[in-house]
Amino acid sequence: MIPQQPFQEIPFSSIDENILIGHAHNQGNTSGCTVILSKDGEGFLAGIDCRGGGTCTRETDLLKTGMLVEHIHACVLSGGSVFGLDCSSGVTKYLCEHQVGYHTDVINVPIVCQASLYDLPMFLHEEEVTSLPHSIKGNLHLLPNYYEMGYQACCNATNCSSTIRENGHHDLEYEMNGNIGAGMGGCIGKAQGTETAMKGGLGTFAIQVGDLKIGALVAVNCFGDVIENGKIIAGCLKKNIKNFEQLECMNTVCDSNECSSLFADTEMVLINEYLKRKQDWNGFALNESKNECDQDNDSGQQQHFKEQQRACTNTTLGVVITNGKFDKAQLSRIATMAHDGYARSMKPSHTLYDGDSIFALSTYRDTTSSHDEHAPTNVAGALAAFVVEKAVLRAVKSAKSTGGYVAYCDLNKLLS
Known part of the structure; x- marks a missing residue:
């Protein structure tokens, strides 16, 4: 466990003022996407590591060592499984309109990398979730327009650190977590099916060590349970537990010993x-x-x-962002080490039923001398695992009950 010092938690948006983050979701608040852009349009050096057995990605082969592309212009996380990959087309349109991309004789070509998670059960009413494979078949009208969603997320992209500074303090709760963006439709603990699953969400966590800043943004939609200090705090509920009706968040949580009786493990x-x-x-x-x-x-x-139901209902997606100077190979190693954060906070992780993936981005610019140019890759990787772990926990603790899925903040209701 990394000690509290010598680092301090910082707002995610203060990693670099060049970072723009935008979220969008459908009208029913059942699925969404999160887009990471650069304010100057130059993009990010990037790496990736996909560890799950069922990934759903776009343009990620470009991030392998030895490939031509060094910078990407946008990183997208979304719900919607394969349908959600349309978000990148909307992002590409937005970037082209703003003259962002690699210049060619014909048109600017943006490089947009994406990973999607499976949140389709959220499109149906609670009572229909168990019959999902038959209900959704052929009903494409149930799906949102992910092309428009990706474009809208770009329009919504902002960096809120300047607003925080104007207020005279860094309010860490100002960062948006929970039911938002790519975490809108996430749920966790689906070993017994979606009927005993809990609500997942989006979480962010960032720290600073010397001049090095590093943070993680994670959309939690895991097959397994979420763990804190060795104990299950959210996940697969026992079948006789989930008998609640419409939940209103109590914003109180039960004692960990009491909560342990709720989970099937x-x-x-x-x-x-x-x-x-x-x-x-x-x-x-x-x-x-x-x-x-x-x-x-x-x-x-x-x-x-x-097994078929399990195989297509999960995936946790993450993005690690740092201001340190790293090349593509080093960033891919940082992404690999960051997966330790998944293993610490989700049990089991990296299963055949998950598409667990982590991007690693660097905002470093040669013109910015204040950045730590010599941060060791191993140090950044260890810190990446830490912030990923914390982001997973924040995502679950910030989630609100919706769509028939109970959230961490409402576990007390299941004990009453």
């Missing part, structure tokens, strides 16, 4: 399922009657359908 759910399947198979081997065979086939089909 994702890892134990997976282990018990494995043991049950093994027991069922052993029973089948001892009894080869036709009825037993039919029952085994039915059980296998049910398990296959459950």
Whole structure:
């Protein structure tokens, strides 16, 4: 655990005044996107590390070492799974209109990298969530216009640090977290399906060590549970727990010992399922009657359908931003080390059901001598893991109950 000193928490927007962050969402507040731009239009040096088993990305191959592109002009996180990748087209249009991109003989070509998470269950009413695979099939009208959403997020992009300074203080709560942007439709703890999941969200956390500033923005939509100090604080609820109606946030949380009784524990759910399947198979081997065979086939089909549901309902996305001087290879290493923050705060993480990915961006400009030009990659990577962990926790703690998903702030209601 990194000690409290010698760093201090800072507002995310104060990492660099050149950072612009914009959020947009659909009318029903069920899905959204977050866009990171540079005020000067020059973009960022960037790296990435994708660790999950089911990623949904755009233009990320360009961030590999040895590829031509060094700078990207925008980084986009969104909901909507593959449909959400349309956000980048809206962002590209906005950047072209503002003459941002690599100059060619024909038109400016912006480089826009994106990763999407799966939040489609939020489009349906609470009672319809369990029948999602059939309800949404062929109903594209349920989906928002992600092209327009991406464009609108660019229009909304701002850096609020100047406003904070005018107020004479750095109000860390001024940063927008929770049900916003790419975290609008996020939910967590889906080992037993979405009906026992909780609300996820978007979280930010940033620190300063000497001249080095580094922060993380994370959209939490994980398959597993969220952990703090070794204890589950949000995630997969026990099946007999989630019996609430429309929730209004109480802004109070239950004691960690009391809360522990609410959770099924994702890892134990997976282990018990494995043991049950093994027991069922052993029973089948001892009894080869036709009825037993039919029952085994039915059980296998049910398990296959459950695996299909799990495989497309998750993914946590993150962006680490620093003002330090790093090249693309170093930034990719920082992104790799930042994944430790996922492992510390989400259990399990990087599963086949997740598309866990982290971008790493540097705002460094040669004309800015105040930046720490010699920050070791290992130091930045260790700090990146720390801010990612804290951003995950802030996302969950800032979320509000919606769409039938209870949030961390409302866990007390489940105990009453």
